[in-house]
Structures are given as C-alpha cells and as structure tokens.
Amino acid sequence: MTAIPIPHIEQSPIPMNDLSLQHARLRAELDGAIREVVEGCSFILGPQVERFERAFADYCQVKHCVGVSSGTDALRLALQGCGVGEGDEVITTPLTFGATVEAIFQVGARPVFVDVDPDFFTLDPQRIDDALTARTRAIIPVHLYGQPADMGPLAELGKRRDIAIIEDAAQAHGARYDDQPVGGLGRVACFSFYPGKNLGAYGDAGGLTTDDDVLAERLRRLRNHGQAKGDKFNYIEVGGNHRMDGIQGAVLDVKLRYLDQWNAHRRALAGRYRKALCEVSAVQLPEEAPYAQHVYHLYVVCVPDRSDLAADLREQAIESGVQYPHPLHLTPAFASLGYGVGDFPHCERVCSQLLSLPMFPDMTFEQVDRVAEAITRHYA
Numbered sequence: 001m002t003a004i005p006i007p008h009i010e011q012s013p014i015p016m017n018d019l020s021l022q023h024a025r026l027r028a029e030l031d032g033a034i035r036e037v038v039e040g041c042s043f044i045l046g047p048q049v050e051r052f053e054r055a056f057a058d059y060c061q062v063k064h065c066v067g068v069s070s071g072t073d074a075l076r077l078a079l080q081g082c083g084v085g086e087g088d089e090v091i092t093t094p095l096t097f098g099a100t101v102e103a104i105f106q107v108g109a110r111p112v113f114v115d116v117d118p119d120f121f122t123l124d125p126q127r128i129d130d131a132l133t134a135r136t137r138a139i140i141p142v143h144l145y146g147q148p149a150d151m152g153p154l155a156e157l158g159k160r161r162d163i164a165i166i167e168d169a170a171q172a173h174g175a176r177y178d179d180q181p182v183g184g185l186g187r188v189a190c191f192s193f194y195p196g197k198n199l200g201a202y203g204d205a206g207g208l209t210t211d212d213d214v215l216a217e218r219l220r221r222l223r224n225h226g227q228a229k230g231d232k233f234n235y236i237e238v239g240g241n242h243r244m245d246g247i248q249g250a251v252l253d254v255k256l257r258y259l260d261q262w263n264a265h266r267r268a269l270a271g272r273y274r275k276a277l278c279e280v281s282a283v284q285l286p287e288e289a290p291y292a293q294h295v296y297h298l299y300v301v302c303v304p305d306r307s308d309l310a311a312d313l314r315e316q317a318i319e320s321g322v323q324y325p326h327p328l329h330l331t332p333a334f335a336s337l338g339y340g341v342g343d344f345p346h347c348e349r350v351c352s353q354l355l356s357l358p359m360f361p362d363m364t365f366e367q368v369d370r371v372a373e374a375i376t377r378h379y380a
C-alpha cells in the first residue's frame with residue numbers, strides 16, 4: 001500500500017507512554033510516603049509493604065498478596081510454591097514476554113506451548129487437550145495487553161485434572177473476567193509492578209495473590225531464603241532473596257488508589273481509537289472478549305505493513321512499539337524445545353503484524369485523534 005505524502009509540519013511528539021505527568025500530580029503524596037519509609041528505616045519488606053499487600057489483596061478480592069522483587073520472581077515462586085519442578089511440564093502461550101517461559105526453565109520444568117486465539121491473542125483453551133500429558137503440572141495463561149485469558153475452561157480443567165492454574169497478570173491489574181478481578185481466578189496469580197505497567201512502582205517490584213493460606217505462607221517463606229516464620233536463620237527449604245523494597249510498597253500503596261481511574265481512562269481512549277479507526281479495513285483492532293473487561297495496558301493493532309506504518313508515524317512524531325516481534329518458540333533461547341515455523345500459526349501471524357500504539361493514562365483524546373488521523377491517511 002502506498003502512502004499519500006504528507007507535508008512536514010512540526011508537531012509535539014506523542015510517546016508510547018509518559019509517566020511524568022502522573023508523577024508530578026502525585027508528587028506530594030509519593031514524597032510523603034517515601035519519607036515515611038526512610039524515617040522508619042523500613043527499607044526491605046516492613047509496614048509499607050504489608051499495607052500495600054493488604055490493600056492489593058482486597059483489590060483483587062483474595063485473602064493474600066505476597067510482595068516480591070519482580071514479576072519474573074513472582075512467576076518462579078508461583079511454580080516453586082505449587083511444587084512444579086524437574087520432569088514436569090507447564091503449558092503456556094508462545095505470545096508473551098520471555099519471563100513467563102524463563103520461569104518454567106528456572107524451576108527445571110519443560111514449557112509446552114499452545115497456540116493463541118486468533119481474535120483475542122490469549123491462550124486458546126480449545127487447543128489445550130492435545131498438549132496435556134501425565135506430566136502436566138501447571139498451566140500459565142497470560143492476560144496479554146490487559147485482556148484476561150479465557151479462564152473459565154482452564155479453571156475447570158485445573159480442578160478436574162489437579163493442575164495448578166497460575167495467572168500471569170503482569171499486564172492486567174484491575175482487568176476482570178466475568179466481573180471478577182484477575183488475581184483470584186486460578187490457584188495463584190503473578191503481577192509485575194514494573195514502572196510502565198498499569199500499576200507501576202519506582203523500580204522493579206512484583207506480587208503474588210492467592211486464596212490458599214498454605215501456599216501464601218510458603219511463598220512468604222520462599223521470598224525470604226526459606227526461613228521459618230518468626231524463626232530467623234532456620235532454613236526450612238531452599239528459597240532466595242525475592243523481597244519487595246519498602247519504597248516500592250509505599251509508592252504502590254499510593255498509586256493503587258488511582259488504578260481504577262487510570263484504567264477507566266485507558267478504556268475510554270481505546271473506545272476513541274475504535275470509533276476513529278473502525279472504518280479502516282487494513283487495521284485489525286483489539287477485540288474485547290465477551291467475558292472480559294480489558295484494561296488496555298497496551299493498545300495493539302494488526303496491520304499488513306507494520307514497518308511502513310511505524311515509519312510513517314515516526315515521521316509525524318508518533319511513537320509506536322512492537323510487543324512482541326518474535327514468537328517465543330522461534331527464539332534462540334527456547335530452541336531446545338524443538339518447535340519450528342508453522343507450529344503455532346496464529347501466534348506467528350500476530351507477531352508479524354502487530355503494532356502497539358500510544359496508550360497511557362494521561363494521554364488525551366486529541367492525541368488519540370492525531371494518531372488515528374495519521375493511520376487513516378496512511379491507508380487512504
């Protein structure tokens with residue numbers, strides 16, 4: 001498709017994400033919360049982390065939240081906590097951030113990929129039967145880009161076959177499945193609070209949510225070198241240092257109060273994109289699944305000429321991204337699994353066509369209109 005040349009006019013850049021306005025607005029609150037950590041010398045775990053854990057557990061409508069050092073560590077601890085290890089198989093999607101699969105390797109288990117749904121880009125439960133074996137111990141559905149995976153059939157399968165369902169909710173804080181928040185839809189859920197996420201810290205941080213009292217206690221132990229509760233230096237099992245910092249707990253506790261408001265604006269921006277672009281037939285817009293309340297961590301479209309469109313947008317000072325260009329089964333790190341081109345055609349098609357457009361809570365409708373106009377012109 002050839003683009004109609006556009007006269008070059010100086011325009012203010014539209015980034016993929018911009019946290020600076022949010023931080024400026026919350027500065028007094030955040031400074032106060034951080035000062036409390038410093039004055040109390042509660043740098044690692046401590047009261048601010050505990051306060052956030054309680055608030056986030058309530059938010060997810062579960063009994064427990066365990067604050068950890070990153071989303072990647074959360075995934076690893078979830079697997080370890082559910083007893084997944086050497087010789088076990090874990091089913092997941094090839095369309096995700098590498099950490100989902102990395103964690104499976106880290107506990108000594110083998111990832112088994114299942115293709116995604118072609119409309120919603122999340123793990124397709126209809127295809128799971130073929131991948132199940134006697135060694136399947138866990139399934140990690142990923143709530144990709146803010147859209148919950150189809151959890152109903154997975155939860156049912158998990159119960160029937162005694163398989164742990166571990167939500168990768170790193171991109172979906174506040175998303176809902178049949179009106180129930182993610183975080184309580186499986187045995188345990190893993191969140192990332194990486195700064196750019198819908199709920200982001202001031203550095204690396206992560207969390208696990210669960211209703212299972214025994215698992216929660218084990219996760220608390222594992223994040224802190226496997227030490228017994230109330231009995232320091234008594235190592236019950238091999239754990240590690242996966243603790244959340246006090247400053248991250250304090251920042252997250254403040255920001256959590258705004259999460260629903262930010263997610264509502266993301267949804268409104270997505271609605272504006274849809275209205276502006278629904279007539280552009282070359283662009284496949286993100287579809288909200290009938291069971292889902294999507295929180296648009298990313299606004300990802302599929303187009304036939306990604307590099308051309310991205311270059312055209314760049315010319316007009318509009319940033320875009322590609323999450324993710326490589327199907328995980330075709331990357332060198334995971335080649336040992338023995339998959340090849342054509343094994344997961346929906347994932348491969350999506351990876352070759354997807355493009356993330358600007359999306360952040362302080363984005364304006366005018367900015368969405370400018371992005372949409374640039375795309376419309378590109379395909380005119």
Ligand SMILES: Cc1ncc(COP(=O)(O)O)c(C=O)c1O
Nearest residue numbers: 070071072097099170192193194
């Ligand atoms: C789907 C998914 N899983 C896991 C992670 C890992 O989280 P973290 O960067 O906090 O380790 C991320 C982070 O981008 C993610 O997007």
